[in-house]
Amino acid sequence: MSVVVALLAVAHFANGDASCYANLPQSQFTNCLSLSPRIALHWTVDASTITFGVDVDIPLSANNWVGIGLSPYGGMHGADIWVLLKNATSGIYYIQDSFATSTTLPVADSQQDVRLIKAPSALSTNTVFTFARGLRTCDSQDLEVIQGQTQHIIWAFGQTSTQLSYHGPLTRGTQVLTLYPLPSTSTQMKAKAKAKAAVSSLATTSSLQTLTIQFPNVTVPSAGTSYLCTHVQVPADRKYHVVQFEGIVQSKLIHHMILYGCINKPPVLNDLYECSSMEALCSKFTLAWAPGVGLTVYPADAGFAIGATAIQYFSLQIHYNNPNGLTGVVDNSGMKLYYTSQLRKNDLGILQLGNMNINIPGNSPNYTSTTWNVCASTCTKQFPRNLTVVSVAFHMHTLGFNISTRQIRNGLEITPLGIRNYYDFS
Numbered sequence: 186m187s188v189v190v191a192l193l194a195v196a197h198f199a200n201g202d203a204s205c206y207a208n209l210p211q212s213q214f215t216n217c218l219s220l221s222p223r224i225a226l227h228w229t230v231d232a233s234t235i236t237f238g239v240d241v242d243i244p245l246s247a248n249n250w251v252g253i254g255l256s257p258y259g260g261m262h263g264a265d266i267w268v269l270l271k272n273a274t275s276g277i278y279y280i281q282d283s284f285a286t287s288t289t290l291p292v293a294d295s296q297q298d299v300r301l302i303k304a305p306s307a308l309s310t311n312t313v314f315t316f317a318r319g320l321r322t323c324d325s326q327d328l329e330v331i332q333g334q335t336q337h338i339i340w341a342f343g344q345t346s347t348q349l350s351y352h353g354p355l356t357r358g359t360q361v362l363t364l365y366p367l368p369s370t371s372t373q374m375k376a377k378a379k380a381k382a383a384v385s386s387l388a389t390t391s392s393l394q395t396l397t398i399q400f401p402n403v404t405v406p407s408a409g410t411s412y413l414c415t416h417v418q419v420p421a422d423r424k425y426h427v428v429q430f431e432g433i434v435q436s437k438l439i440h441h442m443i444l445y446g447c448i449n450k451p452p453v454l455n456d457l458y459e460c461s462s463m464e465a466l467c468s469k470f471t472l473a474w475a476p477g478v479g480l481t482v483y484p485a486d487a488g489f490a491i492g493a494t495a496i497q498y499f500s501l502q503i504h505y506n507n508p509n510g511l512t513g514v515v516d517n518s519g520m521k522l523y524y525t526s527q528l529r530k531n532d533l534g535i536l537q538l539g540n541m542n543i544n545i546p547g548n549s550p551n552y553t554s555t556t557w558n559v560c561a562s563t564c565t566k567q568f569p570r571n572l573t574v575v576s577v578a579f580h581m582h583t584l585g586f587n588i589s590t591r592q593i594r595n596g597l598e599i600t601p602l603g604i605r606n607y608y609d610f611s
């Protein structure tokens with residue numbers, strides 16, 4: 186009998202099973218996200234405190250530890266980490282407020298700001314516990330929970346030691362999420378709701394069409410990094426507006442997908458080629474998907490123009506990231522575009538600012554590019570009309586740490602369009 190129990194426990198462990206609201210009540214936690222099939226993060230926020238409920242698919246044993254953290258860029262470097270540990274002497278669980286300055290064991294903060302509310306129950310097959318912390322603790326070893334911002338949550342767990350130990354490559358992860366959303370009455374949230382309602386109303390009047398742009402089945406190259414492309418055609422009998430889009434993701438090896446607009450008809454359609462050869466013909470950056478991006482809904486009064494008088498051909502680029510050199514992985518990922526002939530008041534576009542040639546001198550660990558890309562008044566004057574910025578994104582590959590887009594108007598600096606103090610390519 187005990188053998189059967191052990192086998193069941195192993196099966197349970199291997200299958201993974203920790204889902205939202207299975208072991209914690211929705212009445213207590215208004216938010217929940219499955220961080221992986223084996224760990225579900227529940228939380229609720231008020232103006233001063235965030236309360237977490239964690240459900241991990243590891244049977245309660247003396248050797249468990251579970252870490253949840255707020256991270257500036259998604260890794261351990263600079264992260265504020267809360268670790269559930271069991272006191273080997275007293276057998277009592279406690280939470281250790283910790284921080285990490287590198288990818289080594291987190292160290293206990295000198296000031297402990299996290300409160301364990303409910304320790305794991307001894308009867309559970311899963312390890313389930315709740316804890317709380319102030320949104321702002323004024324402790325330099327802590328990070329703030331910031332309203333209306335996406336933040337990085339990191340997690341890991343283990344049962345390999347009587348104390349915190351290396352988590353190994355499988356039982357850890359990173360998730361970007363908004364812990365503390367703006368209220369639904371805020372301007373931003375109202376605009377988001379309006380954008381969604383506008384798409385729903387198109388759908389109910391049958392004015393919403395869909396277009397899937399997918400790769401042919403390709404064998405993902407075993408090289409660590411590869412960029413593959415295919416040329417596609419979109420409906421061009423008239424001008425349309427794309428009002429939302431999403432990724433069709435069939436492989437975990439995708440680093441990102443981009444639709445590049447072409448200036449002319451490509452010689453071959455639905456082909457497959459190494460992207461490096463395409464630059465001149467199809468280089469107009471348009472829609473992009475990367476892990477973490479869900480459905481992208483455009484503002485209610487704007488759409489991305491395709492078709493007649495706009496872009497009629499695209500190159501779909503998929504960047505595959507295959508660090509373990511897997512072979513024989515077949516993929517046909519792509520994007521699904523939702524478009525309409527009911528044109529909106531404004532066309533969306535993308536303004537790319539940046540410097541493609543930053544020459545970092547040798548032996549300079551901290552380098553700030555001084556050849557900034559400035560779009561001065563001579564540049565902004567070329568805009569055909571005043572522009573309304575609806576979103577900002579940054580791209581720096583692996584060497585960048587900080588980046589911002591600043592605005593100078595009539596000689597005075599106004600609020601930046603965006604700042605990233607912890608840029609992370611991943």
Ligand SMILES: *[C@@H]1O[C@H](CO)[C@@H](O)[C@H](O)[C@H]1NC(C)=O
Nearest residue numbers: 271272273274275276277279
């Ligand atoms: C563990 O429990 C013992 C005995 O109750 C106590 O003296 C010790 O301080 C505890 N250690 C931690 C890290 O809480």
Ligand SMILES: *[C@@H]1O[C@H](CO)[C@@H](O)[C@H](O)[C@H]1NC(C)=O
Nearest residue numbers: 399400401402403515516517
């Ligand atoms: C790609 O492979 C899938 C699964 O084998 C198959 O259903 C689909 O028809 C294939 N698509 C193309 C375009 O060959």
Ligand SMILES: *[C@@H]1O[C@H](CO)[C@@H](O)[C@H](O)[C@H]1NC(C)=O
Nearest residue numbers: 547548549550551552553586
């Ligand atoms: C670079 O930045 C690091 C971390 O901020 C700092 O420790 C170091 O002294 C800086 N090095 C130089 C050359 O400025």
Ligand SMILES: *[C@@H]1O[C@H](CO)[C@@H](O)[C@H](O)[C@H]1NC(C)=O
Nearest residue numbers: 566568569570571572573594
């Ligand atoms: C753009 O905005 C500026 C400042 O509000 C205004 O002076 C100007 O007339 C606007 N230009 C157009 C073309 O609407």
Ligand SMILES: *[C@@H]1O[C@H](CO)[C@@H](O)[C@H](O)[C@H]1NC(C)=O
Nearest residue numbers: 257263586587605606607608
């Ligand atoms: C830039 O990023 C580095 C590393 O993430 C950080 O230490 C530094 O404080 C940041 N600098 C600014 C000006 O934000």
